[in-house]
Amino acid sequence: QAKESFKLCWSIYVGWMPWEYGDSSGIIDKWAKKYDIDIEVVQINDYIESINQYSAGAFDACAMTNMDALTIPSAGGVDSTALIVGDFSNGNDAVILKEKTSIEDIKGQRVNLVELSVSHYLLARALDSVGLSERDVQVVNTSDADMVAAYGTDQVTAVSTWNPLVNEILNMPKSNQVFDSSQIPGEIIDLLVVHTETLDKYPAFGKALVGAWYEIMEKMQGDESVREHMGIASGADLARYESQLASTKMFYQPGDAVEFVHSPELKKTMADIAEFSFDHGLLGEGAPDAQFIGIETPAGIYGNAANVMLRFNPEYMQLAADDKL
Amino acid sequence: MKRLINRQPSSVTRAFLGILPLVLALLVYQWGSTVRKAENPQDKLLPGFVEIHDAMERMALTPSKRTGELLMWEDTKSSLKRLVSGVAIAAAIGLTVGLLTGAIPLFGASLTPVITVISLIPPMALLPILFIVFGIGEVSKVVLIVIGVAPFLIRDLYQRTCELPREQLVKSMTLGANSGQIIFRVLLPQILPRLFASVRLSLGAAWLFLIASEAVASTDGLGYRIFLVRRYMSMDVILPYVAWITLLAFLIDCLLQQGSKRLFPWYHAAK
Amino acid sequence: MKRLINRQPSSVTRAFLGILPLVLALLVYQWGSTVRKAENPQDKLLPGFVEIHDAMERMALTPSKRTGELLMWEDTKSSLKRLVSGVAIAAAIGLTVGLLTGAIPLFGASLTPVITVISLIPPMALLPILFIVFGIGEVSKVVLIVIGVAPFLIRDLYQRTCELPREQLVKSMTLGANSGQIIFRVLLPQILPRLFASVRLSLGAAWLFLIASEAVASTDGLGYRIFLVRRYMSMDVILPYVAWITLLAFLIDCLLQQGSKRLFPWYHAAK
Amino acid sequence: MIEFRNLWKNYDDNVVLENLSAQVGSGEFITLVGTSGCGKSTFLKLLLGTEVTSRGSILLDGRPIADEPGPDRGIVFQKYSVFPHLTVRENVALGREFECGPIFGRVFGSARKAILAEADHWLESVGLTPARHRYPHELSGGMQQRLAIAQALIKQPRLLLLDEPFGALDPGIRKDMHQLVLSLWGQHKLTVFMVTHDLSEGFYLGTRLWVFDKCRMDPQAPERFGSTITFDLPVGKTDRQSLDKIKESLARSAQIPVAV
Amino acid sequence: MIEFRNLWKNYDDNVVLENLSAQVGSGEFITLVGTSGCGKSTFLKLLLGTEVTSRGSILLDGRPIADEPGPDRGIVFQKYSVFPHLTVRENVALGREFECGPIFGRVFGSARKAILAEADHWLESVGLTPARHRYPHELSGGMQQRLAIAQALIKQPRLLLLDEPFGALDPGIRKDMHQLVLSLWGQHKLTVFMVTHDLSEGFYLGTRLWVFDKCRMDPQAPERFGSTITFDLPVGKTDRQSLDKIKESLARSAQIPVAV
């Protein structure tokens, strides 16, 4: 009888590089073998394409942020579970102004960002923090691949983006970081999302992934060469990767992640994100309000309990914390 | 029974045969959509025709909540403006450079190698330099189209200019023409219809570059919309947009063909 | 003093004139780089030639720390494999379909409209569907090239097949040939050299699609590397990669041209 | 052997051939002359089977002629009659290869040898033996037409149709070609229809000269009436007077501008 | 008026013309015949100025002829002599427009009217008045060549060069063209060089017939020796015997295959 096989996709980002290491070091294979399954790990460069592929059913698991999990698979009727909460952005996402130094100065500017992404959400929160709204700026959709180059031109005076682009842009003259995700800690969360149905049917898949992840975490935290490996794989080097890690709150210990998921803050965060998404039409044309999609957290369900499409499930991480994998 | 290669379909059969594959493609799509919907009613990859129709109505007939505009028409307007300016500039450059390099050997010798090199460079990879030189506004989008299309036009029109019968040049000289007069009165008017043909050939590439440039940085346009809604996989918007682009491409092609036939009857009749 | 259009440069002048603009371009670049470096020594947009040289040495001559491979050669290998398979498959499809539609009116009537429509669709907009159908592996990259290039090849070869002198078909029939024999012995061998020419024309598009597909999903290849270092704006890697791609494109073009001349002397001599 | 019965041919409103009737016996050599656009090529196409009659019929041995070209009717055009991608020898062998290789038209081994030997025999008879390994583009115009004739003859067609076969050749070379055609015609008992625009060629070559022209003429609408055979001369009998008469009549037709 | 002094022309190793000397007076009508590839067109090109002599010289009124085509020498080729994008009238007017519009070759207003009137006059003289608003593709081959002649004549060139101008025309139409050329030649006192491959045309038309041929021949390397004028006959004096002699000699040259 053939082994059950599963596919996971990820794209290049500081918090997801462990998947690359897990794949090339054989850790994932080791854990898959332990649970008698096959896991194929695929790198997709285009982040959105990776989520689309997951939503369309081509992959069983995919690394993405909490906001994209809500607006793409969940809004598309794909019941998804956040299996691993790997980290949250703690300065990795930032709003940067050229020459100006304070977030209030953004008023009236054109802001280049990847529209409808977490950068857009960050901008909304930044504007919120000083009593401005999106009407006070003009948003210009700019692909992340071109962000650094675009910032080099005179027309671009404000951007909202993520790392490593943030570091590259801050290295350019006259750039000032006026708002970053450390001011909204725990709101931009990097997840590993799996199809709920698949997880229910094959708990071994969840266990293998979580087991592998925390073994990688242990190595990553303790071994500089592992971090260097990840840095190079992301097209950078150790120093640059370390500086990105510095603004990322990694949950190296499963217990920390479990605790984070259990906190009521998470439900509030997801509520904010749902509001934001609804305002921008991201929950689909059929959504009458922000509560249209139910989000299940240990602290309770936000929104429509009859239409739960995104679930934060700490059980598997708990198993890791309890060393039961 | 005639040989297969001699059997000509009647005009009715021809129309039927021509439509058949298109209808089949639609049926296959419908089937695929139904299958996926049966699995997940909210599936977005292959939306049903009703959903596509709704999305179209939303994009084309309902004013946008945010700006009060009919999005699809605004997108079309912006994209066409870019496409037309880009192609027009590329055509002007292609015509001028192609004609001069083809007509004047000294020009040809100095420019043909560098044009060959330029035509082989993949322009998308040099976007950063483009931004610095042309900024990130409308100009750079138009420039990307120009860079993508002009080398082809130059090379094609150079070729066509060289192909004009040498006899005509000799004849012009025996009529007392100088170089400028030959270029203006003999070569240029005969190259113009060929320019139309080359532009038609290059339109596919122009659309590609337009869509790519709108993905880079913009606030409207058909390519922008496609990339934006890709963020939540609204194939119900993407598919009709793609169909609309295809239709526009087809119409522009027809327009150019008809225009050329109107303007240059002697060219089309002589062929 | 001869007219400008009659003045032919000597072969030395010709070589000099041809190289001049390339040298000028390099000088302008050098100047731009110096200016920018003077302003900001860390500037990455226009790296100096020393930096480019260092980057090249790193990519082409130093084994990667992570995998122990010489990255540039590995990238080249992967990209060429994709490019060649894609173009080869597209050529096979283009030849078969173009030839059959051109030769057999019944085929032509049923397929030409749908091929025209397909050729107008911008393939990049349909990437999600493509990846779902063909997976995210090597296949989909090759398929993107095929989809991007095959419609052009089909239409071009259809055209070429139709242009073959009708007299030859009639002659074949008077020699007792049936449809299949005419296609195999008369049309196919005469279309092959035209296939080479069409493939040469379509190589630019093939490179574009290759680079685009590698940017979306891949872990190696020239397009992937450019995509990867683009977020750090490492122009010191991008520029030589672009130059390398340009050189490869040029070599492939030469190869095809020479190959065609070898294989089809009758075709090139007759022109 | 061939009978034309009240043949009409029109393209839409343009009447090209009008009520043409004639009988041709086996072994005759008929040359067709007429002003440009009078329908000589159209007439050959009807014989060939690439066009069909609008009214009337063409009977070959009493039965309607096939509506598709076939190996019973050989053809040589002014241009494009030979295949540029095949060597001289392969061009001639092709007709036999089609016979012996029913699917791909390719033959190998000893069968191929036999075919090539036969091809060489035909090349010999048109004087192309020294050039048999060359490609057509390496031949002069005259040699190409010799090749086209050899290629047609290997199928031993019942009819040989020639549409201005020597129109593009030099006068000197033309003479040689006449010699060749006459000798092949004599040797192989061919029935030949040859279009020419050189009247003296017509007189010199055939057993019978047909002049195509319009009997009725509407200067306002030249397409209203078609051509037919206005002179049918056994060439032996030609005298100076009839030649002049033909010349004059043709010159008159040529004056009238062709409708565009 | 024109003198050819020990003219040689070779392309690399291929000697085309060899030691050619002759004198031509004003008003002469010279027809050039010779086998294909013997260098007739090359000779015209030297006169025209699109090729330069390898050795020797061409003197026009005692001075070396210009090395570029100019308005003193008119030309009509077999094909491509007229501009497809201009109407018949514009084609003829063009030569004058070049004169009057020094930069763009365009003239407007009354100047243009005068030019068009002049063009109409020339069209009249070649019999193209009814077709003056048509495009060349709407003309028959003969009409196109008439147009090419009118176009050349409007510049009143000292020399008129014709390279097989009627090679592609029907025999009937050819006769008319001969008439036309002769009458224009008489009217405008032209000096004409005309290449033809129709020997009888040569005899009928000129005041002087030049036959180009090789005096020496190397069958292994036909390119080693060039052609020169082997016969130079005042056409009035021609007798049957010399015609036959020329024919025979040309036929002999044509036998030798052209090197590929």
Ligand SMILES: Nc1ncnc2c1ncn2[C@@H]1O[C@H](COP(=O)(O)OP(=O)(O)OP(=O)(O)O)[C@@H](O)[C@H]1O
């Ligand atoms: N396929 C066609 N469709 C419409 N009209 C045609 C077609 N083929 C020929 N014709 C018309 O039929 C007439 C006779 O043409 P055809 O080619 O038979 O003349 P021809 O005697 O061979 O002339 P030429 O000496 O120039 O070869 C012409 O008026 C031509 O325009």
Ligand SMILES: Nc1ncnc2c1ncn2[C@@H]1O[C@H](COP(=O)(O)OP(=O)(O)OP(=O)(O)O)[C@@H](O)[C@H]1O
């Ligand atoms: N540009 C050229 N370069 C090299 N050889 C040439 C060139 N032009 C002509 N020749 C050679 O010069 C010779 C004479 O050519 P030319 O065209 O003058 O012959 P022709 O007498 O006009 O023949 P035809 O009757 O076929 O027109 C030929 O052998 C030809 O190959």
Ligand SMILES: [Mg+2]
């Ligand atoms: Mg004909």
Ligand SMILES: [Mg+2]
């Ligand atoms: Mg010549």
